Amino acid sequence: MRAGNRLGVIVFPAFDWAISPTHPERQERLLYTQDQLREEGIFDIPGITEYKPEIASVEDVARVHFCIPDVASVTTESHLISAGGAVRAARLIMEGQADKAFALVRPPGHHAMKVVHGNRGFCNVNIEAVMIEWIREHYGQKRIAIVDTDCHHGDGTQDIYWHDPNTLFISLHQDGRTLYPGSGHLEELGGPNAFAKTINIPLPPMTGDEGFLHVIDNIVIPILNDFRPDLVINSAGQDNHYSDPITNMLFTARGYALLNEKLSPDIAVLEGGYSIQGALPYVNCGIVLAMAGLDYSFLREPDHDAQRLRQDPRVTRQIRLMTDAVLENYFRPKRKDFPDPGTFISRRKRIFYDTDMIADEQVESVMRCSECAGVLIIESDSSINPPALCIEIPLGACARCREAGLQRHEQQLARGRHRILQLINRPDKIYENRSV
Amino acid sequence: MRLGLDVGGTHTDAVIIDTSGIVCSVKVPTDHGNLLSSVMSALNSVLDAAPTPVSAVHLSTTLTTNALLEGKTEPVGVLVSSGPGIHPLHHRIGDAFFVVDGAMDHRGAEVLPLDAAQLGHAANACKERGIRSFAVVGKFSPRNTMHEKLMAAALAGQADFVTSGHMLGGRLNFPRRITTAYFNAAVWRTYNSFADAVEEGLRKLGIQPDLAILKADGGTMPLAASRSLPVQSILSGPAASIMGITALCDVQGDAVLLDIGGTSTDIAVVAGGTPLLAPGGIGFNGRQTLVRAMVSSSLAVGGDSVLRASAGGVSVGPDRCGPCMALGGSVPTLMDACNYCGLSHVGSLEASRSGMEALARLSHRDVADVAREAVSRAVAAIKSAVDALVVAVNEKPVYTVREMLHPERIAPKKIYAVGGPAHALSDALSSAFGPNVVVPRQHAVANAIGAAIARPTCGLELYADTERGVKLIPHLSLSAKVDRSYALEHAKEDARRGLLSLVAAESPTDIELVEASSFNMIQGGRLAGKTIRVQCQIRPGIEESYLPAFRRES
Structure with missing residues (x-):
C-alpha cells in the first residue's frame, strides 16, 4: 500500500485532560481511535506520517477572539495544544510537506464564538478559526471554505465568519429544532458584507448515508465549485454516526469516508463525536484512508446492519425539498435592504454557555462596506464579566473601516460605560486588551 | 570469562574477555556458503587459546538476515483473521496466504467467530502443498488471543512449528505482526539446525556455556528462548558495532x-x-x-x-x-x-x-x-x-x-x-x-567485544480490562482473570515480574516503564471499568563488571 496523497496526521488525544471525569470530553475519548490506527499500521503506510502538534500562542488566539477578561482566563494548555494541532496541520499544507492533513485533536472548537467568556458546547477557542487566521497572517488573505460536518450546528464558526466575504461557511447538521445549539436555520445567511457566504443545511433526524451524500453531491460540491476556494477545511465532527449517544442520525463510517473522498478537503479538523468505542475508531480510520486516497472498502462497524440503517423515504423527500431551498440561498439569495456603505448595522444576540452557565447579551455592529469585511464593534454584557467593548479592524480593511475602528477605540478610551476594551487590529497586527 | 562472536561481511571475529580485558581473539574469513563452519572455526580457535573455560558465549550472526535476504527460507502457511479496517489482502506475504473470517474489536470482544470451514480449507491447502511451518495472526490478538489459539490448534497435527502473533508481544500493529510472524516461521528450521550444530560443537569441545544471541536492540537473548523466536536475531551486526563503541569509549x-x-x-x-x-x-x-x-x-x-x-x-x-x-x-x-x-x-x-x-x-x-x-x-x-x-x-x-x-x-x-x-x-x-568529535583508536574486534559485553534485553506489554475482567501478557501467552479492584499498581508489578521471568540470567537493575496508563471507561455516565496498559523494557547496556577494563584498553 502507498498513499495516493501524502497525508499528515496530528494525533493529540490529551490523555491527561477532561472537562470533568464523566464528561463526554474526557481522557478516554480518542483512546480506542488510537488503538485502531495503531493496529491498522496506518503510520507505516508510505505517504502517511504522524506529526506532533505545536502549542498555539496567545497571539494566535487573540488575533481571532475577544477573550474576556483575557486569553489565559478562558483557555487551558490543552486548548492551546488542540489549536496548535490544527495550526500544525495547516503548516504541513502551506509548507508543502503534505498534500492533505488531519488534525485528530481534542478538545474541539466549533461552538466557540467571536467573544469568549468560557466554555460552550465543550468548546473554548475555535481551533479552525485560529488555524485559518494563522494561515492568513502568514500567507495572506486566502479564500477559504469551511464545511462543518459535525452533527451540531457550527454556531461558533458561523459567528466568527458571519461578516467575512472571503470565508465560505457551510454547515451540515441535525435540524436545530431538534438538537443543541438550536441554530443553523436556512435563513441564517451571513451579514451584509458577506451575504450568502454562510450556508446552513439543516438535516432531519435519522438522515443516513444516502442523505448526507446527496447533500454533498448536490449542494456542497456545486457551491464549492462556484466559490472556488484556495483551501477547503472540513470541521470533521463524527457525531452523525448512528451509535452516537447525544444525536439522532444514521451516518456510518464508510459514509464518512465516502464524504471525505468526495469533498477532498485540504485539512480536516476533528470536532465532536462521542460514540468513542463503536464509532470513532472506524470513522477516524475511514477518514484517514479516504484522505490518503486508499482503499476503505473493508471498513465497517462491527455492529453495522444495512437494513436498520436504511434512510426512511420520508427523510429522503424532506432532504430533497430542502436541497432546492439551500441552492436558492446561495445562487439566488433574496438580498435584504442593506443600508449604504459607511453606515453601521446592528443586531442583538443572546448567547448561552451551556457548560459554564454564562449568559451574554451582545450588540454587534458592523460597518456596511463593499471593499472589506467591515469594522466590527461588539458590546458584550455577560453574567460574569464587566461590560466589554470589542473592536475589530479586519484583515484587508479599507481605509475608511480602519479609520472608523481606530476612532471608536480612542473615543472609548476617553469615556464610556464599558470596563473592558479590546481591539483586534489585523492590518497593524495590534491586539490590545485594557481595563478602563 | 565470556566469549563474543560476530559474523561480518569479510571476517568472523571471536574474542574472549574477562574483567581485566581481552584474553584472546581470532579472525577467520567468513564463508557465506557455510556460516556454521566459519562460526565453529572461530569458536575452536579462540577457545584453543583460552586458559580456562568460558561461562557464556554471545553470538551475533548473519544467518537469519542472509536467509531472508536471499530467499533461502521454507514456505510458510500464513493464516490471518481480520476484523474491519484495511483489507487483509493488502498485507499478503509469502505464497500461501489465507484470510479466515473472524474478528475481534479493539477491546478484545469477539465480533465475529472464527469460520471453521475456511480454517479447515486453509489447513488442507497447506497440507497438500507440504507446508510444515506456519504463522497465525489475528487483528487485535494482543487483546484476545483466542482466534490465534484456535488457528494454531487446527494446525497442530500437520505443523512442525507455528508462530502465533501474540508471542511477538502486545504492541498493536497487525501488518507488522503478520510480517514478523512470517519471517519467524520462514527461518525457524534453518535457525534451529544452526543452533543444534553450535550446541553440539561446543559439547564436543567439552564445554556447556550459557549460550545467547545478539539482537538488533543491542541486547542478548538466551539461545533456548530464541529457538522459537529466531526472527529476533535479524540485523544484529549494526547493534554489535554500536555496543562495541559504547564498550570501548566512555x-x-x-x-x-x-x-x-x-x-x-x-x-x-x-x-x-x-x-x-x-x-x-x-x-x-x-x-x-x-x-x-x-x-x-x-x-x-x-x-x-x-x-x-x-x-x-x-x-x-x-x-x-x-x-x-x-x-x-x-x-x-x-x-x-x-x-x-x-x-x-x-x-x-x-x-x-x-x-x-x-x-x-x-x-x-x-x-x-x-x-x-x-x-x-x-x-x-x-x-x-x-x-x-x-x-x-x-x-x-x-x-x-x-x-x-x-x-x-x-x-x-x-x-x-x-x-x-x-x-x-x-x-x-x-x-x-x-570540537566534540571523538574518533577512537580502531579496534580489530570491536563488534565481537560489543557482542561479548552485551546484557539481556527485552520488552513486555500488559493489557487489562476490568470490565471484561481480564489481563493479558501476550508475549508470555498469559491470560488471566482480574476483578474490578485490579489497578495500575498491580499491573506495573505484574509486568515487572513478567519481564524478570524473561531475563532470568542476571537480575536487571533498571526496568524502564515506557507506558503506564489507566483510563476510566465511562458508559452512560457511570464507571464501567478501567482499561490499563503497561509497557516496560530493559534497555541495552554493558555488564558493569567488564566496563573499566575496556575503557583502559581504548
Whole structure:
C-alpha cells in the first residue's frame, strides 16, 4: 500500500485532560481511535506520517477572539495544544510537506464564538478559526471554505465568519429544532458584507448515508465549485454516526469516508463525536484512508446492519425539498435592504454557555462596506464579566473601516460605560486588551 | 570469562574477555556458503587459546538476515483473521496466504467467530502443498488471543512449528505482526539446525556455556528462548558495532554514534549513556517488523561512494562501484579524495591522484578543489542525516498535555565515529559538528567485544480490562482473570515480574516503564471499568563488571 496523497496526521488525544471525569470530553475519548490506527499500521503506510502538534500562542488566539477578561482566563494548555494541532496541520499544507492533513485533536472548537467568556458546547477557542487566521497572517488573505460536518450546528464558526466575504461557511447538521445549539436555520445567511457566504443545511433526524451524500453531491460540491476556494477545511465532527449517544442520525463510517473522498478537503479538523468505542475508531480510520486516497472498502462497524440503517423515504423527500431551498440561498439569495456603505448595522444576540452557565447579551455592529469585511464593534454584557467593548479592524480593511475602528477605540478610551476594551487590529497586527 | 562472536561481511571475529580485558581473539574469513563452519572455526580457535573455560558465549550472526535476504527460507502457511479496517489482502506475504473470517474489536470482544470451514480449507491447502511451518495472526490478538489459539490448534497435527502473533508481544500493529510472524516461521528450521550444530560443537569441545544471541536492540537473548523466536536475531551486526563503541569509549550523556563503512554510514543515538530504542521495530527488506531495534538511520555515504563531478559541483554516492582506486578500483571514490587531500594513506596514493585528476579534468576544475569539495559534501550529508535523526527523536509525538509542556529532549554533546574512513574524515567532522568529535583508536574486534559485553534485553506489554475482567501478557501467552479492584499498581508489578521471568540470567537493575496508563471507561455516565496498559523494557547496556577494563584498553 502507498498513499495516493501524502497525508499528515496530528494525533493529540490529551490523555491527561477532561472537562470533568464523566464528561463526554474526557481522557478516554480518542483512546480506542488510537488503538485502531495503531493496529491498522496506518503510520507505516508510505505517504502517511504522524506529526506532533505545536502549542498555539496567545497571539494566535487573540488575533481571532475577544477573550474576556483575557486569553489565559478562558483557555487551558490543552486548548492551546488542540489549536496548535490544527495550526500544525495547516503548516504541513502551506509548507508543502503534505498534500492533505488531519488534525485528530481534542478538545474541539466549533461552538466557540467571536467573544469568549468560557466554555460552550465543550468548546473554548475555535481551533479552525485560529488555524485559518494563522494561515492568513502568514500567507495572506486566502479564500477559504469551511464545511462543518459535525452533527451540531457550527454556531461558533458561523459567528466568527458571519461578516467575512472571503470565508465560505457551510454547515451540515441535525435540524436545530431538534438538537443543541438550536441554530443553523436556512435563513441564517451571513451579514451584509458577506451575504450568502454562510450556508446552513439543516438535516432531519435519522438522515443516513444516502442523505448526507446527496447533500454533498448536490449542494456542497456545486457551491464549492462556484466559490472556488484556495483551501477547503472540513470541521470533521463524527457525531452523525448512528451509535452516537447525544444525536439522532444514521451516518456510518464508510459514509464518512465516502464524504471525505468526495469533498477532498485540504485539512480536516476533528470536532465532536462521542460514540468513542463503536464509532470513532472506524470513522477516524475511514477518514484517514479516504484522505490518503486508499482503499476503505473493508471498513465497517462491527455492529453495522444495512437494513436498520436504511434512510426512511420520508427523510429522503424532506432532504430533497430542502436541497432546492439551500441552492436558492446561495445562487439566488433574496438580498435584504442593506443600508449604504459607511453606515453601521446592528443586531442583538443572546448567547448561552451551556457548560459554564454564562449568559451574554451582545450588540454587534458592523460597518456596511463593499471593499472589506467591515469594522466590527461588539458590546458584550455577560453574567460574569464587566461590560466589554470589542473592536475589530479586519484583515484587508479599507481605509475608511480602519479609520472608523481606530476612532471608536480612542473615543472609548476617553469615556464610556464599558470596563473592558479590546481591539483586534489585523492590518497593524495590534491586539490590545485594557481595563478602563 | 565470556566469549563474543560476530559474523561480518569479510571476517568472523571471536574474542574472549574477562574483567581485566581481552584474553584472546581470532579472525577467520567468513564463508557465506557455510556460516556454521566459519562460526565453529572461530569458536575452536579462540577457545584453543583460552586458559580456562568460558561461562557464556554471545553470538551475533548473519544467518537469519542472509536467509531472508536471499530467499533461502521454507514456505510458510500464513493464516490471518481480520476484523474491519484495511483489507487483509493488502498485507499478503509469502505464497500461501489465507484470510479466515473472524474478528475481534479493539477491546478484545469477539465480533465475529472464527469460520471453521475456511480454517479447515486453509489447513488442507497447506497440507497438500507440504507446508510444515506456519504463522497465525489475528487483528487485535494482543487483546484476545483466542482466534490465534484456535488457528494454531487446527494446525497442530500437520505443523512442525507455528508462530502465533501474540508471542511477538502486545504492541498493536497487525501488518507488522503478520510480517514478523512470517519471517519467524520462514527461518525457524534453518535457525534451529544452526543452533543444534553450535550446541553440539561446543559439547564436543567439552564445554556447556550459557549460550545467547545478539539482537538488533543491542541486547542478548538466551539461545533456548530464541529457538522459537529466531526472527529476533535479524540485523544484529549494526547493534554489535554500536555496543562495541559504547564498550570501548566512555559514552555518557547524550551522544551520536557513527559507523562509517565502505558503502554507508550508520547513525545511532545514545540518551543518558544508553542506546535509544525505536518505538516501533526494525525495517527489513522493505517491510516493517515488530523486532525491537535501536533508533538508527543509514545513509549511502561511505569510503567507496562513487564521486561524480560537474561544473555545478561534486556528488558523493549513493552508489558503490567496487573499492577505491587506491585499492584497485576503477572509479574515484570518497577515499581517493581523502588520499588526495592528505587525510589518509590507504593503498596507492598515485592511483588516487590519477583518479582525482581525471575527475577534475572532466569538469574543468581544480583537482584540490574537487577533492576538498567531495570531503565536505560527504560530511555535510552525514551532518544533515544526524540532525534529521535527532529532530525525529525530539519530535516524536506525545499524547499528554504534560509531555507537551515538559518535553524530554536529547541534546547530543559528543559524536563518536568509527569505521574505515572515520579517521580521515575526523577534521572535516570536527568542523561540521564542533570540537566534540571523538574518533577512537580502531579496534580489530570491536563488534565481537560489543557482542561479548552485551546484557539481556527485552520488552513486555500488559493489557487489562476490568470490565471484561481480564489481563493479558501476550508475549508470555498469559491470560488471566482480574476483578474490578485490579489497578495500575498491580499491573506495573505484574509486568515487572513478567519481564524478570524473561531475563532470568542476571537480575536487571533498571526496568524502564515506557507506558503506564489507566483510563476510566465511562458508559452512560457511570464507571464501567478501567482499561490499563503497561509497557516496560530493559534497555541495552554493558555488564558493569567488564566496563573499566575496556575503557583502559581504548
